Amino acid sequence: MPNPLKKASRNAPGKYYVDRTLCTMCQVCVSMGEGYFEIDWDEETAYVTSQPDGKFGEMAVREAMLSCPENAIGDDGDKVEQKRRELDE
Ligand code: SF4
Numbered sequence: 001m002p003n004p005l006k007k008a009s010r011n012a013p014g015k016y017y018v019d020r021t022l023c024t025m026c027q028v029c030v031s032m033g034e035g036y037f038e039i040d041w042d043e044e045t046a047y048v049t050s051q052p053d054g055k056f057g058e059m060a061v062r063e064a065m066l067s068c069p070e071n072a073i074g075d076d077g078d079k080v081e082q083k084r085r086e087l088d089e
């Protein structure tokens with residue numbers, strides 16, 4: 001189960017994240033996630049490049065999450081995303 005305390009350091013702020021301790025850099029999320037995932041070769045983990053802001057982006061990220069063989073992609077839920085937006089304002 002992904003742990004939000006072990007997020008990849010380059011992960012975009014928001015509800016979706018990659019747990020760097022579970023990721024094996026298989027790149028499935030990079031091919032399934034339509035630009036929302038990249039590999040950080042220095043940290044040796046995938047990370048979320050930006051949080052999806054529309055229905056299709058959300059579907060792509062969720063598809064990647066379901067396809068991750070290590071269950072390394074987490075979702076903190078909308079309350080966390082809402083809190084982040086409040087802090088940005
Ligand atoms: S699919 Fe999962 S294990 Fe593979 S690179 Fe992405 S986050 Fe890492």
